[in-house]
Amino acid sequence: EWTVGDAQTWKTAIEAEQVDKDDVQGVANTVVRHVTTTLARQAGNLDELGAYQATALSVRDQLLKRWNETTSYHTKNAPKRVYYLSIEWLMGRTLDNAVLNLDMRNTYESATQKLGFNFEDLLNEERDAALGNGGLGRLAACYIDSMATLNLPGWGYGLRQLISSTGEQLEAPDPWLDRENPWEIPRLDVSYPIRFYGRVEAIPNSSRAIWSGGNECLAVAYDVPIPGFATKNTANLRLWAARPIQGFDLNSFNAGNYEASVASSSDAENITRVLYPNDNMYAGKELRLKQQYLWCSASLQDILRRYQKLNLPWDQLPDYVVIQMNDTHPTISIVELMRILIDEEEVPYDVAWGITTKVFAYTNHTVLPEALEKWPLPLFENLLPRHLQIIYTINMNFLNEVAKRFPGDMDRIRRMSIIEEGTPKFVRMAHLAIVGSFKVNGVAALHSQLLQSTIFRDLKGRDGFTNVTNGVTPRRWLLQCNPRLAQLITDTLGSEHWLVNLKQISQLLPMADNAEFRHAFREIKIENKARLADVLHSELGLSVDVDSIFTCQIKRLHEYKRQTLNLFGIIHRYLRIKKATPQERKKIAKHTAIFAGKAAPGYYIAKLVIRLIVNVAKIVNHDPDVGDLLRVVFIPDYSVSVAEVLIPAADVSVQISTAGTEASGTSNMKLGLNGALLLGTVDGANVEIAEDVGEDNAFLLGHLAADVEAVRYSNSYNPTSLEERSPELAAVFKAIEAGTFGDGHVYEPLLKTIYDHDYYLVSNDFGSYLAAENLVDELWADQEEWTKKSIRTAFAMGSFTSDRSVQDYADSIWSIEPDPVPEN
Ligand code: Z15
Numbered sequence: 001e002w003t004v005g006d007a008q009t010w011k012t013a014i015e016a017e018q019v020d021k022d023d024v025q026g027v028a029n030t031v032v033r034h035v036t037t038t039l040a041r042q043a044g045n046l047d048e049l050g051a052y053q054a055t056a057l058s059v060r061d062q063l064l065k066r067w068n069e070t071t072s073y074h075t076k077n078a079p080k081r082v083y084y085l086s087i088e089w090l091m092g093r094t095l096d097n098a099v100l101n102l103d104m105r106n107t108y109e110s111a112t113q114k115l116g117f118n119f120e121d122l123l124n125e126e127r128d129a130a131l132g133n134g135g136l137g138r139l140a141a142c143y144i145d146s147m148a149t150l151n152l153p154g155w156g157y158g159l160r161q162l163i164s165s166t167g168e169q170l171e172a173p174d175p176w177l178d179r180e181n182p183w184e185i186p187r188l189d190v191s192y193p194i195r196f197y198g199r200v201e202a203i204p205n206s207s208r209a210i211w212s213g214g215n216e217c218l219a220v221a222y223d224v225p226i227p228g229f230a231t232k233n234t235a236n237l238r239l240w241a242a243r244p245i246q247g248f249d250l251n252s253f254n255a256g257n258y259e260a261s262v263a264s265s266s267d268a269e270n271i272t273r274v275l276y277p278n279d280n281m282y283a284g285k286e287l288r289l290k291q292q293y294l295w296c297s298a299s300l301q302d303i304l305r306r307y308q309k310l311n312l313p314w315d316q317l318p319d320y321v322v323i324q325m326n327d328t329h330p331t332i333s334i335v336e337l338m339r340i341l342i343d344e345e346e347v348p349y350d351v352a353w354g355i356t357t358k359v360f361a362y363t364n365h366t367v368l369p370e371a372l373e374k375w376p377l378p379l380f381e382n383l384l385p386r387h388l389q390i391i392y393t394i395n396m397n398f399l400n401e402v403a404k405r406f407p408g409d410m411d412r413i414r415r416m417s418i419i420e421e422g423t424p425k426f427v428r429m430a431h432l433a434i435v436g437s438f439k440v441n442g443v444a445a446l447h448s449q450l451l452q453s454t455i456f457r458d459l460k461g462r463d464g465f466t467n468v469t470n471g472v473t474p475r476r477w478l479l480q481c482n483p484r485l486a487q488l489i490t491d492t493l494g495s496e497h498w499l500v501n502l503k504q505i506s507q508l509l510p511m512a513d514n515a516e517f518r519h520a521f522r523e524i525k526i527e528n529k530a531r532l533a534d535v536l537h538s539e540l541g542l543s544v545d546v547d548s549i550f551t552c553q554i555k556r557l558h559e560y561k562r563q564t565l566n567l568f569g570i571i572h573r574y575l576r577i578k579k580a581t582p583q584e585r586k587k588i589a590k591h592t593a594i595f596a597g598k599a600a601p602g603y604y605i606a607k608l609v610i611r612l613i614v615n616v617a618k619i620v621n622h623d624p625d626v627g628d629l630l631r632v633v634f635i636p637d638y639s640v641s642v643a644e645v646l647i648p649a650a651d652v653s654v655q656i657s658t659a660g661t662e663a664s665g666t667s668n669m670k671l672g673l674n675g676a677l678l679l680g681t682v683d684g685a686n687v688e689i690a691e692d693v694g695e696d697n698a699f700l701l702g703h704l705a706a707d708v709e710a711v712r713y714s715n716s717y718n719p720t721s722l723e724e725r726s727p728e729l730a731a732v733f734k735a736i737e738a739g740t741f742g743d744g745h746v747y748e749p750l751l752k753t754i755y756d757h758d759y760y761l762v763s764n765d766f767g768s769y770l771a772a773e774n775l776v777d778e779l780w781a782d783q784e785e786w787t788k789k790s791i792r793t794a795f796a797m798g799s800f801t802s803d804r805s806v807q808d809y810a811d812s813i814w815s816i817e818p819d820p821v822p823e824n
Contacts (some may be wrong), residue, residue: 019062021104027111030058051117052095052125055108056182059098060225064185066234067225070821074153078310079819080319082154082810083303084144085333086326087295088137088275089158089237091129091224092640094183095122096480097145101227127179128639131161131239133279133598134556135666136365138640139443140326142473142666142802148228148235149475149500150803151818152810157299159291160184160222160239161275183224184239190221192301193245194294200386207342207349207393211386217268218243219298229475229499232821240298242271278600279556280371286379289332293384296333300340314347318358322814325362325437328373328429334360334436335387338394343386349393361813362433362440363468365663367447367455368560374426377419391427395419398435416459434459439813443470444664444685446705466812469688470664471805474502477670482648484524485674485794492517502801505794512791515784522787525651525675532649536633542621545628548590549780551679552671553654554638554646557599557606559753560661564762565769566593566654567613570632571732571741572770574620577629588629589777594650596635596642608750610634615741643667648674651790652776655680656769658760660705662686669800675790677779679772681765685800693796697789701772702765715758722755725763728770729754 002010019026034054035041041050074081099105109119132138140156147154198214224237244267271290276283307320325331334356341352366372381388395418406412418435420426434440440460442448448467456465479486479499489505490496498504511517529546536542544550553566570593577588595613599606617632635642653671655662655678662684672678672689678698680686683705690698703711715725723730733751737744754762779786810816 017061017065021102022107024107024110024114027058027104027107028114030061031055031111031115034058048117048121049125051112051115052122053180053182055112055122056095056126059095059102059104059108060182062102062104063098063225063227063234066227066232066821067223067236069232070234071236073821074819077819078320079153080814080816081321082147082152082814082816083299083321083323084140084147084154084156084326085296085299085323085330086137086140086156086158087292087329088132088326089129089140089144089156089239090132090134090137090640091141091237092476092644093123093126093128095126097476098227100475100480101149101229103230128641129181129183130639131158131275133275133277135664136279136327139470139666139802141640142471142476143806144226144235144237145229145473145475146471146802146806148226148233149231149473150806150810151228151231151233151820152806152816153819154235154816156226156235156237157295157302158237158239159272159275159295160241162273163275184222185225187221187223190302191218191243192298193217194219194242194297196290196293196383198385200389208346209343209386209389211339211343216245217271217294218245219294221298221302230496232823238299238302240272240295242268242294244268277598278603280366280368280558280560281600281603282371282373284374284376284379286383289375289379289383292329293332293336296330297336299330300333300336304340314341314345314355315351317355321359322816323360324809324814325360325433327363327365328433331362331373331429331433331436332384332387334432335384335390335394338390339386342390353394353397357436358438360433360437362437364430364440364442364447364451364456367450367663368661373429374420375429377425377427380427388427391418391432394432394435412458430456431459434464438464439466440464441466441468441813442663443468444688445469446660446682446687447663447684450660450705468805468808468813469685469799470666470669471800471802472666472669472673473802474499474673476644477647478673481644482524482528482674484527485521485648488520488524500803502803503798506796506798508795509792511795512788518784518787518791521675521791522783525649525790528648528674529651532645535645540633540635542631542633544592544631544633545590548592548628548631549651549776550592550594550649551652551654552594552596552646552650552676553656554594554596554643554667555665557597557603557609559605559760561657562760562762562765563595563597563609563613564750564754565656565765566595567609567616568729568732568762568766569769569773570620570630571616571735572728573630573773574616574623574626575731575735577626578623585627585629589780590629592631592633594633594635594646596638596646598638605750605753608747612736612741612747612750619741643670647671647676650674650676651780651786652677652679655683655686656702656765657681657683658708658765659683659703660708661760669797672793673797673800675794677776677786677789677793679776689797689800692799693793697792697796699772699775701768703761703768708761711761711764712759715761715764719756722763725758726766729763729766 031054032043034057035043038057039054099108112119112122144156193216196215198212201210219240220243222239226235226237271294276288303321337356338352341347342349399413402413402416418428418431420428442451445467452465492508526546529550533544533546536544553563555561557563599610613634617634620626620630620632647670650671653668653676655665655668659681665684668686668689678689681702682700690700736747
């Protein structure tokens with residue numbers, strides 16, 4: 001096994017580096033060693049940032065030891081592995097999560113305490129790694145946590161975007177990498193060439209071709225170790241950064257042309273510089289396709305290089321490799337695998353296709369037409385000419401089969417084709433993903449149903465589709481963000497095992513009827529609300545009443561998510577308060593309405609919604625007539641670490657997308673797990689959540705998905721006045737237009753979307769929304785009943801762990817087994 005040097009010397013050195021997980025002095029030693037050596041700082045003269053960095057480096061040492069053991073164990077064992085390709089990884093902070101997963105939180109807390117620092121303060125020095133926009137990116141982060149925890153051999157692949165251009169009021173990009181990032185390991189030796197543009201020459205009498213010319217750059221690997229909870233197993237997230245092939249053009253430099261000499265270098269680096277800031281919205285930019293191709297090609301070259309070390313024939317690839325595509329963003333990897341097999345490995349076309357279609361599986365995350373990727377054919381052909389040729393062949397074979405099954409049905413062929421006809425033509429990535437995958441899944445039961453019955457109706461046979469309902473990791477979204485509730489659960493169950501088997505919390509459901517437990521549960525909620533109130537006071541100068549109902553709608557700003565329904569409900573409440581007699585006021589429940597979320601920079605209506613929220617907050621929060629009955633809060637710069645403070649403090653989880661539009665939602669799961677009651681439409685995973693918590697413990701509202709189309713049609717083609725659709729909403733609009741919240745004209749374009757067409761049924765669901773809110777208020781008056789429902793909600797969430805989701809993928813799609821690293 002040992003190939004260099006003296007084995008005993010090596011082993012003794014490795015031993016000497018071991019730190020016992022309970023050894024406070026040992027941990028302090030490693031922290032101080034990083035202070036004085038890695039950071040070159042003076043031990044006695046250190047600020048919190050320095051202390052955070054040294055602590056993070058010490059934790060990283062622990063992670064890397066495990067990472068190395070996992071990697072060499074899996075290299076030796078060669079199990080089938082899953083590769084999770086996601087263009088977004090919304091990881092948030094790492095330090096707290098890492099020490100919890102290592103079971104070293106107490107040790108680090110004591111060690112840093114002894115060195116003169118408060119561990120919580122150090123945690124707050126860390127920047128969020130925000131390589132994602134919303135649900136899709138955060139789902140990937142939860143899934144890799146679960147893959148590591150379940151000991152499944154798997155890696156994530158993504159892009160190392162340097163800045164996430166954000167969409168809040170100020171368009172300041174978030175330079176999360178402007179400090180040294182201790183959580184990533186540059187692997188300058190792991191790099192692959194990537195080609196763009198160029199020309200294709202066919203090789204006569206073969207399906208092969210030679211693709212040459214154009215531009216080349218390199219994709220360089222950065223590795224992020226992902227520790228599993230209570231296991232040695234440590235997964236890897238490999239992120240690619242673009243680099244020039246030669247850093248610098250010496251000829252231009254020597255000729256005195258400095259700009260040209262660095263141009264090629266910065267051109268290449270620009271490819272991975274930004275995270276596209278849209279969520280659920282396709283923008284069609286060439287740079288984005290470049291990002292996708294660089295990431296997919298590098299990942300495939302990496303995966304195939306690992307496979308080739310096994311010295312097996314290509315047709316066994318599907319026994320060792322499964323690639324899960326997180327949405328259509330990595331679909332080009334299907335074509336890239338075909339290209340490599342055919343052109344470089346000389347595998348015959350049909351054999352290559354047989355292999356490829358056993359390797360890929362595709363997860364769809366949306367039915368919204370504006371989110372479906374379709375590349376203009378000229379753009380695609382210019383950037384990836386060889387790939388387009390392969391797509392033509394894939395499409396021809398596919399349509400030939402369709403024609404055989406449905407002779408003469410030209411309409412069907414046009415609908416199903418990977419190429420959309422028109423000027424220009426388009427490449428439909430979802431169709432390509434479906435045709436190239438052995439399994440396609442949606443992310444909640446209703447969503448998977450809709451995929452099969454509507455947008456992808458005739459694209460795949462029944463057993464090609466399945467459902468895997470999303471889940472969230474209970475380590476971050478309960479243990480880490482709500483330590484006191486986690487402790488109560490552990491104490492009551494008598495073990496921590498629920499953290500890796502969340503189903504067990506259902507054993508606590510009867511505690512809803514235990515007055516003492518209810519008291520403890522409620523105290524924790526109040527403490528979490530007080531913690532949020534402190535943050536709101538210190539960061540935004542806002543006072544909120546912890547005895548009020550905290551309603552939380554925390555998600556990207558999007559018309560289909562209907563922050564408007566919530567906001568117009570608040571205005572309705574405000575008008576009611578203004579009119580109320582002192583007697584009536586006493587009966588009005590106190591509300592604190594909390595919004596958080598970003599809008600894409602170019603999404604005009606979404607930004608207008610933020611503007612109205614902020615202006616309503618300004619008026620409502622300062623109106624003496626309102627007193628403590630209503631507060632409106634918009635939290636800027638929403639992030640994973642902000643969510644970790646909001647979620648444990650929520651009383652009500654607001655999930656009110658138009659039925660049929662939200663594929664799943666995941667904040668509904670996080671909020672439910674922390675005891676927030678569901679106020680939601682019959683959409684996405686709300687359906688399954690309501691089923692599990694029981695409909696009498698949730699507040700459901702609005703039209704059903706099956707009825708949306710008819711109502712929408714009538715809104716457009718047999719329009720009635722807003723007054724007729726909802727007199728309450730008409731009154732709200734009047735108040736806005738009258739200038740109650742500043743110049744009413746500003747909001748005309750927003751209001752117009754509802755006056756006309758009302759595509760998302762805001763007016764049609766407004767009455768039902770207000771009725772559901774009334775039920776919320778009634779229940780709040782009975783705190784014991786409220787707490788019962790809150791307990792029943794939290795402990796009915798056992799299915800919504802990402803461990804269950806990932807296990808579902810492993811069993812029904814990936815066919816992979818756990819392969820735990822031996823614990824010595
Ligand atoms: C995104 O965050 C989601 C879907 C998308 O197609 C894109 Cl591009 C981004 C979200 C869904 O809107 C949400 O319902 C779902 O819970 C989440 O993905 C994870 O599946």
